[in-house]
Amino acid sequence: MEKSRIAALVDGIFAVAMTLLVLDLKLPEGLKMSSDAEVWRQLLELTGRFSTYTLSFIVLGTFWIGHHSLFHFVRKVNRGLLWLNLLFLLFITLLPFSTNLLSAHTHLQIPIVVYGINLLLISLSSLLQLSYLAHHPELSHDQLTPSWIANIRRRISIPAVIVVASIATSFYNPNFAMTAYWLLLVYHFLPGRHHRPPEVDQ
């Protein structure tokens, strides 16, 4: 039961965060457009926002699946794991803010760095949960073997490394960083035995 209520809170927060992103797409308040040409122009201006919207939605989806994979191995939850979970959720709820900042200023560097740091913090808090589980074997099922832990750690770490790299390159060219964020998602869809979280594939 304990575990199921934490899952309920996590699923609820992800559901709200994923839907709140759409508030970013609003047209300027009070704006009533009188011609299709005007609507078209406004929609074109929103293209950048659509793109970051989609990016953040997929990012949230990816982390939700990741949390899901990890919690599959959790047998019981103690206070420490609970708070690491809340830390993870804190950074998740910040993503609509970073997205909002980024979507309005894709041509600037600081929004890209802020967005990247947010991704990093989510990744790091995921790694913390994983390490905590690895050091408290009494909390997890027997299936969580060292090789699985290494697998999941690699799965979470590689994106984190890419984010750090893309933040670094943003000092030279912000556009490259945006591209890197998109490439990151392609990475998640790549097949490969060592990538697949066991509970999903069999």
Added chain:
Amino acid sequence: MEKSRIAALVDGIFAVAMTLLVLDLKLPEGLKMSSDAEVWRQLLELTGRFSTYTLSFIVLGTFWIGHHSLFHFVRKVNRGLLWLNLLFLLFITLLPFSTNLLSAHTHLQIPIVVYGINLLLISLSSLLQLSYLAHHPELSHDQLTPSWIANIRRRISIPAVIVVASIATSFYNPNFAMTAYWLLLVYHFLPGRHHRPPEVDQ
């Protein structure tokens, strides 16, 4: 368990999207009306918004029931089905945006087309999920026979065809397209053996 957490995310996103629609109905911010006549005038101006609000609410309800019907046959979920689900949810979270655009500009054509495209994308991602299930029999219960698949496919396809037709006619007359969207919903309430999703009726 796997399946139940996806259902939790889906139900959460639908619940938030259905409730967020109401933000569309807000009176102009900071407006304090001093007479009942003024309130009445403002409410009359919101009539169009009430109408699209109701339309979108019922549309979301219809797709929620559809997802429900489909997931009834799902026995386990793999990575592919998970991502097709997230694609479906991405288009669901976009509906409050399309609704907002449409409700403020029912007299223009582009908002109607945008709304229709959103409905189409939701329908298509539903069809993708169905095809995926049909090609991965190991994921579904035995009850998902080819005849049921054909039934559900027809059930999802007919509205999609109507939406395409109404987008086409909107080039002649936007009002007709709006009417078509409403007729679409009537279609869903029509009885008929082949329409009823099995898990709901028995």
Added chain:
Amino acid sequence: MEKSRIAALVDGIFAVAMTLLVLDLKLPEGLKMSSDAEVWRQLLELTGRFSTYTLSFIVLGTFWIGHHSLFHFVRKVNRGLLWLNLLFLLFITLLPFSTNLLSAHTHLQIPIVVYGINLLLISLSSLLQLSYLAHHPELSHDQLTPSWIANIRRRISIPAVIVVASIATSFYNPNFAMTAYWLLLVYHFLPGRHHRPPEVDQ
């Protein structure tokens, strides 16, 4: 399972609607107050909003408990009951709008009438669900005896009658109608054998 997912959607929509009410309490956007006296004055201006906020929160709580009581007797759900549920939820999601309208204009009559009509529509859609269950005994548990149905019907009808009466009196004095809404809630807390929904008390 069927029934549990409907409950999940209902609980989600109530949770979002109950929390969205707080958006009504926002101070004027962009307002930065420089003294405690100013903050105090702004807070005093929000008193009316706090009052309608609390009213609507309790109203939503009451209807949530009512839905809960009714669904206790539901054994399986068919398409008809599903859509009656969605109709009920449509009127539930409208309550943040009516509350917003009322909280800014408690001195006018139309907002009070609109609020009352919203309450009526929620009550009526509850009654529709009850009647549907009464006419489809195959959907409910055996415990849903005619005497229980009469009990629940009375429980839902009396508030509806009071709301109609208070709308009527609002034509003479809007303040009386507001008082009536509050008295309505006191009614719900009155003890009494015939009021208690069975699944809650034993």
Added chain:
Amino acid sequence: MEKSRIAALVDGIFAVAMTLLVLDLKLPEGLKMSSDAEVWRQLLELTGRFSTYTLSFIVLGTFWIGHHSLFHFVRKVNRGLLWLNLLFLLFITLLPFSTNLLSAHTHLQIPIVVYGINLLLISLSSLLQLSYLAHHPELSHDQLTPSWIANIRRRISIPAVIVVASIATSFYNPNFAMTAYWLLLVYHFLPGRHHRPPEVDQ
């Protein structure tokens, strides 16, 4: 089942409230910044809001864990406990408002007092639930012994006492009160046998 639906409503409201807090972090609407320096300046101005955001998020997390611990002992729910729960949720949904007020005016005293009163009301409604359970042993599991009740009561009371003290000191120095709120959270992380809610640790 009864108990699980209340848990679903509670989890849903916490999830929405925790995510709604982020709306506080929005940059001024319509603001398009043209240089990184400008973005940086705006972000620095948000520092205070980030801090109260984090504070409120952790506060909500703490109360969620507290509710969780208490409900672990609940075997069945009656009307009285249900309404005490809704009272608790009413004060929870108010926290985004108090946070919004505080985050924009950390230098003033009234926002700090309002925030403190909100925390107090949440604590008191938690204590009410506990007392109710203590006086209705038929609702709880046998494990809820008098010593556990005393433990939980102490756990909830000490923060309440600190809040009262910090409200009092805010009349001398508002900054001290803010510090006290933060110290409060440190308290929750302190280990100690008598602090640990039983269902979490074993």
